[in-house]
Structure formats: C-alpha cells, structure tokens
Amino acid sequence: MQKVYPNAKAALDGLLRDDMLIAAGGFGLCGIPELLIDAVVESGVKNLTVASNNAGVDGFGLGKLLDTRQIKKMMSSYVGENAEFMRQYLAGELELEFNPQGTLAERMRAGGSGIPGFYTKTGYGTQIGEGKEVKVFNGEHYILEEGIFADLSIVKAWKADDTGNLVFRKTARNFNPPAAMCGKVCVVEVEEIVERGALDPDHIHLPGIYVHRIIQGEHEKRIEKVTTRSREDA
Amino acid sequence: MQKVYPNAKAALDGLLRDDMLIAAGGFGLCGIPELLIDAVVESGVKNLTVASNNAGVDGFGLGKLLDTRQIKKMMSSYVGENAEFMRQYLAGELELEFNPQGTLAERMRAGGSGIPGFYTKTGYGTQIGEGKEVKVFNGEHYILEEGIFADLSIVKAWKADDTGNLVFRKTARNFNPPAAMCGKVCVVEVEEIVERGALDPDHIHLPGIYVHRIIQGEHEKRIEKVTTRSREDA
Amino acid sequence: MPWDRNQMAERAAQELEDGMYVNLGIGIPTLVANYVGDKDITLQSENGMLGMGPFPYEGEEDPDLINAGKQTITELNRTSYFDSAMSFGMIRGGKIAAAILGAMEVAENGDLANWMIPGKLVKGMGGAMDLVAGVEKVVVVMDHTNKAGETKLLKSCTLPLTGTGVVDRIITDLGVLDVVEGGLKIVELAPDVTEDELRSKTEATIV
C-alpha cells in the first residue's frame, strides 16, 4: 500500500473533478497546502467549493484559485485579506458561506467523525442562525450545524512517515487536522518524509488512517504580517 | 495561580459533595486515577454518579467505590470485569446507564467543548436509541446524544508541568482527555511534575487550561490481563 | 468437516486486503491476526492505538500498553496513539475498512446481537455498537449453532440488538454467508459440509 507520490500533480491524479467540495487546511498563509493548491490551479478543474478558514491573499495560496476563477463558492470565517475575493463577492461572481471559525473547524471534525450534526450556541440570534434549527438545552438556545463531508482534503504537515502518520509544527497545525479528517480522500504535503519509527507514536498529531497520499516538497511559507520588537526593548 | 497540591486529599479539598457527577479517565485499569479514587473513597462522599468507561475490578480502581457503596449510578460502556458491580446491579442497588464506548467519549468531549448535543448513528434501532430524538441526515437515521457536563473530572496523566499541561503515555491516554474536558473542575494525578519548558509545546496532549489541580504520586498501575509470547516464538 | 476456530480465523483473514485498517473483536476474531501473512494490515485497538503489535515477551509487559481486550501488547514502527474521542471518531467516521466481530445472533436482514443477555449477562457493548455503525465492512465470525445446538442465524434476533442491518458477511464453522436482499446467500461451504446440512442448521431465509 504505497501512499508516497513523487509530486503534487501525481498525488492529485484521478481525484479532481469539476463541482467538487475541497477542504483545505491552513490559517491565513500559515500551514497552507501551497504545492497542492498550485497543482489544483494547473489542473484547470472548475466550479469548486472550498471549505477553508481563509481564502489566501491576492496571488498566493487559495488566492491563486480565485484569480483563475476556479472557485464557485467559499466556506470561510474570514476573507478580509484578499481584494480579488472581495471584488468577486461584491460583484456577485462568487458565493460565500460565512461560518464562525469554531463552527467551521467543528463541522470539519464532525464530518470526519461520523457526526452529521451538532448544536452550538455560536451564531444563535445572528444571521448565521437564520434558517437553522434551534433547540433549547438547559434553558439556553443552540443552533444545529451540519458536518462537512468533503470529496477531497488538501493539507500541509511538517513531517510524515510513509504510512501517513503526521506531525505538525507550532501554529501551522490549525485547521489541518480537521480538514484532513473530513475528506473522502486526503492528500498531504510535508516538508520531510521520515523513516518509519522516527516519529514517536505518542507525538503523532494525526494518525495515518486519515491520510491517503503524501508528497514531500519545498515550501515558500510566506509570512502575512511580519511583526518584530527591537532588541533594545529587551 | 498555584495548581500543584501536596496529595490527593488536599487536591480534592472543597470539591466533593454527595450526589455529584464525576467523570473519570481510564480504560479498564489502564490510565486510571488511582490516587484520586482512593481519596474519594476516604472522603466518604455518597450517592455519586460516575461517568467512566469501566467500573474497575473488584477491590481496585472504581471497584473500591462500589465496595463502599458510594456510587449510586454508573455511566459506562463495559462493566464485565467486576463481580460486585454485577451483583449490585442485578439486585437493583445500582443504576447503570449503558453508553456505547464512542458515544461516551464523544459525550464527554462535547460537554467540554460547549456542544450540548450531537447526532450519531451508533445505537440507532437498539435499546440505546429508545426515547432519544431521531433525525434523518442524507437518508440515514441518527440519534441525538447529549454532552456530559461533570461537576468534577478525575484524571491520570504521565507528566505535567505546573501550569497543568499534560502528556499521556501510550494507551493510558484513552478516556483521560475527554474526561478532563467535561468537568467544571479537573483534578489530575501524574507520575512526574516537570519544570516549565521541559514539555515540548508541540507534544502536549492536553493544555493546562483544562486542568485546575495537580498532584504527583506513586502509581501501582495494575495489569488486568498479562498476555505474553515466549521468546521461542520469535 | 466443519472449520475449527483457527480455520475460521484463517478464512476470515481472506476478507482483508492490502492497506486496510482493521478492528478485530475479542475471541476468534483476535486469531485472525495470525493469518494475515504478508498483507499490509494495520490493526486498530479502539482504546486508542493504530498499529497493534503482538504480545510482549515475558517480563516486558507495559501496564500503559494494552488492547481493547485489556491484554498487554506491543507497538510497531508505524504505531500511533490517540484518545478515545479520536479513536471512535475514526470508527464512526468510516475510516476503518473492516471489523471482524463475534456474535450471539445474526438475523437475515443483517441485525446483530452480541452485547447482552437480559437478566443473565450484563457486560455492556463496549465499542461494538460504534464499530457496527461506522465501519465499512462488518464480518461476523461465530459458531453456526450455540452450545445447545440451536442456530445463531435467525429470521430475527431475540436478544437486544447491537445494530440493525449492519452485518455484511458471516463466517461460521460451516461456511460463509452474505447478507443480501431477502436473506442470506451461501458463498462457500466448509470442506465436506453440505448445503443441506448448513440449511438445516439455519433458521434465516437462505436465498
């Protein structure tokens, strides 16, 4: 059972089709599947729905798929860093389903965990709750949110072994595990594929059962907002 | 904000009362909060409801609390290792709410995650589903299960720092993280309290925000079923 | 001659394919691990482990390393550990390709009963209800009849159910049957077992 593929294009072979739902990991530009996004751009697949917390920035990350107009609909919590996104949305060229950030993460985890629906207080009494079932538990109002079941997950991790066991690094973990869980097929790009046994079984963040294909590659890891302090402050 | 206490009795001081709901970590006798269970026994608190996958064995783990008749009701998935349990149950002296193992784990995680209810296929069409709300998603039937909100969590981890960041070891992790999450107050016993910074922030299984009090102590770690192979088989 | 326990396990192992993640129940299903040969199978233990290894050598038991049957085991170089919520997340979420389980009764519509005998045996379902609800392929391995000689393949179960319509295939000492539209279908007979014998020991409709 070979999970390791030579490159992003090969790893996505046979998995892409128009109108599909893709769940993507990452927060802002941190921990995004750069290489797989590029390969989706090159494939030319169209009318995608993408569940991702953000939509990248102009010209990087998911922003590239917006530039090429391959995305029909985004399911996101925050898209404020992307002028082209805003333009397409306000022009009615792009659908947008806003999800509170925690609801989006939980919907992904739920979909991957066989939970088609759960109740949350988040968004009750707001636009987000409109049209959703309301239920009272212990005197408080909650709305029903549904699990996300994606056709494909594209995810970025730090290290993997060849069975797909994954380790993430610092805040680059973010949406990657829940996004990985909710896809029928999950393709992962990592910075390094290590030997079996090199990852401590207690330190694995996402077991290989969630992972179907793996590539290793160079990552740009662009920083969205460099903020520093001067050494004199110390 | 001092979370480290000298011993189990001190760590439970002011937290115990009759009729309370306690969530306990562990699977079988693996990863159970031995020291805290002993302290609950000694406290003499009564009419407890305990959410725990198992009920220990006769004379060890939660079995001790059964022997002293301090437990009114168990919420468990499997109680087959405990003759006194079976006796009390069949004699009508003990209430038992069977939960499928995954439902129990998810109910704990849900309670700790602000999710008062979720839908699962598990148990639909069985005794477990009786009286529970049924909802159809995508043509399939699911039942509503409710989050568990415990008054107190008692949990066993391997290592902690003084801020309560926890690391578990191998399969002793099991129910401990979800049990820890669902308590209003969570008390943890560990084999070793380490210096701040000694735990890699990427390797922490449960962040200290879930943990209110910590003790360090010697653990018996009794094995329920020793199974081995002989070296000749190799 | 009907299959013995080990032959049933060996037959069950044929259900497993390269690359599968598999959960094995207690009893005969546990023996299946002995017959996977060089197939790349990863065993899940629902108490929080993927990549379950064999029993430890004497003196090397680790109290922190047990399987769902509470037996001491070992890890492999592909092993990962996780908590019970994630463990059943992957089970419920359909990530486990196959579960091989024991049973008290199976009905012709795929209903399964394997967790309690009212008033007599109160142990609990453990992870069985989650497994049959979530796992893609559920294979039952059991004796065709109980100790009293009564069939365990029924028109409908008499014991409390573990799941409804969940069983895909049944492997007994007499043969292999699939749950299909309208009843059970004989897929294979154990050596020297006749179809008549199997039918005579089966209450469920055979189509």
Place this chain on the structure above:
Amino acid sequence: MPWDRNQMAERAAQELEDGMYVNLGIGIPTLVANYVGDKDITLQSENGMLGMGPFPYEGEEDPDLINAGKQTITELNRTSYFDSAMSFGMIRGGKIAAAILGAMEVAENGDLANWMIPGKLVKGMGGAMDLVAGVEKVVVVMDHTNKAGETKLLKSCTLPLTGTGVVDRIITDLGVLDVVEGGLKIVELAPDVTEDELRSKTEATIV
C-alpha cells in the same frame, strides 16, 4: 480628558485576574497585554496556541508561529499548541475566562456587532462569534463614538449581530459601563469626563 488607546488598554487590563486564560482581539485589545504587569495571565490565540509570547526579535520570525491577527509571535515556556477544533472547543466550552474585543456597536441589552457592514465591508466574523458565545466574561473596548461622532452605544444594534446579550462590560474613551437589567450602568468615568458628557454621547438607556 478622555482616555487614549493605551489608557483604555490599561483600564481593560484591570479586568484580568491572576490565573486567567484570556483571549485578546485585534486593535486596542492587543495592547492590553502590555499592561498585565506581574499578573499570571495566559493568552490564547484562537488559531491554536495557549501561552502567547511577545513579537520575535527581528530576523527570528517563524512562519509557523503566528497569532490570530496573522502577526509573527513567540512562544513561552508554558506554551501549548493544538488544532482549531480543540481551540474552539475550549472557547465554546467556557474554559476561557475573559475575552477583550473591539466593537462597531453595542446595544443596551448586551448585543454586539463587530463583524460586517452590509455592502461595504465583508471580512467575516473569524472567531468572534464563538468567543462571545463561549467565553465567561466579554469585555468590549472601543471608542465611545465613531468617526462621524455618532454614539456606538445604542438602544439596539443596526449592523448584523455577532452575538445577542453577550457583552458584560464596555470600556470606552469616556468610561466604563456594565450591561445590567434595563440598560447600561456607569461604573467609572475617565478623568475629567462628566456623567452628563457620557450620557449625551450615549443612545443606550443608562440606568
């Protein structure tokens, strides 16, 4: 004299008590971290971190280490990382003691609007809806009036809501107000700000 941004942040820091886990929003709330003094406060960043440290020294930025505002930051010796599902599990689950957030509008019943201006500004709520729904104590820090001089403390919000009845306390450049039965209650006035001035710049009922 009304408080400036830093004075508002300093006042907001007084809301924080030893041992608290706290989430700080973007803008003025971020400045609150500068005023916690020697209180033992653990900052949560909802993209998956507890124990957020200061900005890195120049040249030591790590692209894998950012806060919810996407700024490069550092870790501390108490830091832990986790995924977004767990991060919002702790938020929704009430484990965060306090959130200090900015706002566009607050209503006298505690309704909060801070995520969009229809047709003009479409950025999204990010984690704000989860925070106001789940966190024990929600403190809003904002200017009392908008750039046009109009009050931001209203009888009811005009913009799409982030949450209903969620705000506990409001700290503006003019003072501190609590959301109580029947409206807002003045807790404190900024130096040289009169109650009349604050009332004249507030539409919400002051009780």
